[in-house]
Amino acid sequence: MLNVPIGLVALIEPERQVLPGASGLSEPWQQQRQTPLSYAPGQHVATGGAPLVIEDARTDPRSAGTPAVRELNVVAYAGMPLTDETGVELGTLCAIDTAPRRWTGSELALLGDLAAACSDGLRLRIANSTAQRRSAESDAALDRSQLLLRASVALANTSTADDVAAVVHDLVTGTLNPAHVEVSLLDRSRMVSWQSGPALPASAARWSEHDAIPSGLAVRTGAAVLLPDLAAVRALTPDAVDTYLEMGWQSAASVPLPGFDGRVGALTFVWKQPHVLDHTELTILTALAVYTAQALQRADYLRSRENVAAILQRAMLSDVPDSAPFELAARYEPAARGEQVGGDWYDAVRLDLQYLALVIGDVTGHDMRAAALMGRVRSKLRLLLVDRHEPPAALLRRLDSANQALGDRIIASAVLAYLRPEPGGDGHQLQWSNAGHPNPLLLDAAGVTVLTGHDPLLGVTRRTPRTSHTRHLPPGSTVLFYTDGLIETREHPFDERERELHAALAGLHDLPLTELLDRIYAAFAGDDQEDDVALLAVRTPPRQ
Structure with a gap:
């Protein structure tokens, strides 16, 4: 123009x-x-x-x-x-x-x-550029909000520090994309770490809060430690350089984990390339640190409860006594969910050299309260066993009456059995009374025999009539007592599972008792059991 x-x-x-x-x-x-x-x-x-x-x-x-x-x-x-x-x-x-x-x-x-x-x-x-930038910022804010929402939900379902580290790694994959996520907790000046990613060298396990490492520096200063490249790692955290070189890492960011009484650890991300955190990424990392700290505190609380519960359960379930000439084995496994204790119990009390009392029982529930009630029932029954030499049905009636008199309306099932030499004969005699519990099973060369005979549960009615039953046990016989958690599931009828248990036990009468219990537990309960399981097995001496 x-x-x-x-x-x-x-x-x-x-x-x-x-x-x-x-x-x-x-x-x-x-x-x-x-x-x-x-x-x-x-x-x-x-x-x-x-x-x-x-x-x-x-x-x-x-x-x-x-x-x-x-x-x-x-x-x-x-x-x-x-x-x-x-x-x-x-x-x-x-x-x-x-x-x-x-x-x-x-x-x-x-x-x-x-x-x-x-x-x-x-x-x-x-x-247009401004509008696109604002739209991108809005999208980034939405993504950040959604990430933190997912974090709050996912971390709420964790129960261990390993779970927390894995969840955080999964959350930031696709956003921050770290090669390594590390959750470090301060334990008496030592940094105890859980990581998601490659295992750290052995030298990293000895790090303390005083070492010049990203997590230690974050704990000491209470501020985010940003290491965009290896030069920054060398300058600020020289004790970590050898590990970073060995692992092929070049950058990191570590933020402190807040606790009730100060900083309890650090959340650290590591990358295999230089990485400069922008404001949005630092905001995400800081918010994740808060969620992570809360999840770790909850995990610590749950762990302490589980430890207390496990100690309580061990105190209530004493080791089986020296039972010679009988062979004796027991096993207790808490429900896979809950407080790791429950109302199931077993017991064995030696009344004299040839006289053994055996108990299996189940108080309703599988939590701390059920365990406490179980402890009361078990203690009363042990006292009655050593004080009163009466048939098992009479002792269970006394136990029911004692619970009623003391105001303990405890609903429970139980089997009380006595094992002693057969008077004037070969083998031994088993005498038992069953208060609404799964039937004990007799295993011998002939197969599996169900020891039947039921009375009502303990704690249901006053002055419940109860019956004792007697069975001759040939030499080398095995009797298995178990609680319903072994075979009870939501998917299968109880009767069907009973038949499956009987079939599985056929031919196992001569297995060592510990191996027998392990095999039956693995086949019928395992890691996903829905209720507590108690097992007790006794074997009479073989024929000489």
Whole structure:
């Protein structure tokens, strides 16, 4: 439109001019689309806010001697300012001739109109860019919110420090993408760590809070430790350098974990490449540290409860006594869920050298309360066993009466059995009474025999009539007592599971008792058992 060989849109930056629009430049400038700032007569326009018009740049003091004259063959020059919506100059629209030229008023007016149109285009691009940035920021904020929401839900379901480290690693995969996530807790000045990722070298297990490592520095200072590259690792945490080199790591970030009484540890992310955390990532990491600390405190609380519960259960379930000439074995396994204790129990009391009392029982429930009630029932029955030499049915009636008199309305099932030599005969005699409990099983070479005979549960009615039953046991006989948690499931009828247990026991009468209990437990309960399980097995001496 102006009949010039060269036209440019030049945007001025602190150290260069960028040419998003260019026509007629010689190489390499046409291809590069940028020049040093010294090549730009238009910088006077961008800094002065007025048009710049030069008839002969070789003699004009504003441009004479500049590289643009020598290398770009700029002789005549007319530049109109390009501005944003606030009036800030962004650059120029330039018309350039390679010969001296007197610019007419109409030409400059036309160039001014084109510059105004060009400015409008730039403003539209700026507006679009701003809108896209704000949309991206909004999306990032939404992603961050969703991540933290997922974190609060996922970490609420953890119960161990290993679970916490694994969940945090899974949460940030796809966002922060660390190669390694480490949860470190302060334990008497030693940093105890759980990690998700490759195992650390043995030397890392000996780190303490006083070592110059990312987690130790975060705990000591109470501030985020940002290590964007190996140079920062060497400068701030030199004790970690050898480990980072061995593992192929180059950067890390560690934030302290807040506790009730100060900092309790640190959450550390590690990358295999240099990584500079932006504000959003640091916000995510800091928020995750708070959620992680809460999850760890809950895990510690659960662990302490489980430890107390386990100690309580061990105290209530004493070791089986020396039972010679009988062979005796027992096993207790708490429910896979709950408080790791329950109302199931077994007991064996030696009344004299040839006389053994055996008990299996189940108080309703599988939690701390059930365990406490079980302890009361078990203690009363043990006292009655050593004080009263009465048939098993009579002792269970006394136990029921004692519970009623003392206000212990405890609902429980139980089997009480006596094992003693057969009077005047070969083998032994088993006498038992069953208060609503699964039937004991007799295992011998002939197969599996169900020792039947049921009375009501303990604690259901007052003065419940009870019956004792007697069975001759040939030499080498095995009797198995068990609680219903061994075979009871939500999916299968109880009778069906009983039949499966009887079939599984066939032919196992001569297995060592410990192996017998292990095999039956693995086959019928295992890691996903729904209730507590107690097992008690006794074997009479073989025929001499």
